Amino acid sequence: MAQAELPADCTARPIDPDTDLPAVQHLVNTCERALDGTATTDAGALAAVLARPGLDPAADTLLVHTGDGRLVGWAWTDRRTDADVHPDYRGRGLGTALLRWIEQRARERGTAELAQIVPDRDPAATALLTAHGFRADVTSWLLAIDLAGLPADLPPAPEGLTVRPFRAGDPADEQAAHRLTEDAFDEWQQRRKDFDEWAANTVRRPAFAADRSPLAFADGHLVGAALALDLPDTGEGYVETVAVHAGHRHRGIARHLLRHTFHACRAAGLRSCTLWTHSATGALDLYLKAGMTVRHSSTVLKKTLA
Template identity: 85%
Template structure:
């Protein structure tokens, strides 16, 4: 495992998932607040990253502590990668040091290409990655809809019935896994096995089954909108919207979103958000559903020799 070449006084070690999660979440949330004024990453999201198939926390993660012992930065790599540096420790070369460690570890693994999602408004991170040979590929957008007014629920499309997700129901879990992985086969790099997928969605502590409508045709699951609760934000969040390719362009996705928006407003939330990116071709769908772009990120990639 490569060693990170850090500024004087900083030390690094791998993450201990059992002990380091609270401090890690605090670091990530601090970075989010510095950039956007709000924190959206819950502990479940970090657990899901550390449980990625193929990621070994002992070799593929790094925590950086400052001379006073406080957590200053972290990074992970497993085909995709990410890193955060505490605002109080920026401008000292930690970001560049972590990026060098990421690339060294990726080459050691035999990774052909690295990908990282970077907020376009984080100009320093964008400049750093560009300087190290990363190039933009696809664009991601965070969209939001205000829920100040009541959300009407029109009739479902012809032949479609809708109900909410049954929490902890293995049948709903397995059917939703098949549907979403089949729907995203067109653009995702690899299919997720059930356990990895579930850790990001239906087995996540913040999964909101009562805000997650499912669409059926003759008893077959053909559409799903899987929502999360984002504590302390006043917002709902849609993790996944998927419609079987044979049932697209019938208004199912938009109808499912209306159900989620309705449930979020009933829960007293002021808005609902979701991410999409240019490879899915779904931006127009969300704009027509009344959502607007809040901000954007870019997937930057680098081929490794």
């Protein structure tokens, strides 16, 4: 079993999903605030990580505590990987120790390639991974729009289209949205997510905002969806997923759905709305034309394991 080589005053153990999530969220949010001034990771996002098919929390996660019980680092690995070190504890080799544990555990699992998203505004993390053989793969962008500048009224829907909000807890909406989004992303995603994994990240996540998540129908069939989250600590709306059926693209459906979400966020008293996209999707121009601007970027770094 993989073991981490830690500073002398630290100990390591796997996460206990029943008791450790609040402390892990606090650590992750502390790291986010140190980097960006705001925290965006909610408990539902961390729970979805631990529920990834094939991830065993007892073997594929690691928590690092100081002698007084303070959580100062954590990591997980399952094809994708991630690690966080408390800002007060950086520069002591803990990040290197976590990275070595990640690679050792990945080799035990038989993982062929690791992938980690690193903010471009964190050059120390980028330098650490590149020094250990990771290479840049694709770029991700966080885009935002100032909701105060929106037109007062929504434009009319594209011809032949009807739009309504997602019906929270409706199995029909959930299953249809799952099929639509997984079909739409088949072109570039590494694997299809089954319904339970997909739902844990979207419609069954506690932060899911059904009233800000419009669905577009043509002839009674779902052809587009924009699925939004409520992240109240940020004061912003967030779009988790935008998807349009391949046979209905280039009709302005995605842009129209975004406008619905933007207006719903403004009606909820939010000042702005954000979303992530990356270079493999080719969707950056869509969001720029919808009035969004790039706030900052990240790079997906990958390493092939021997």
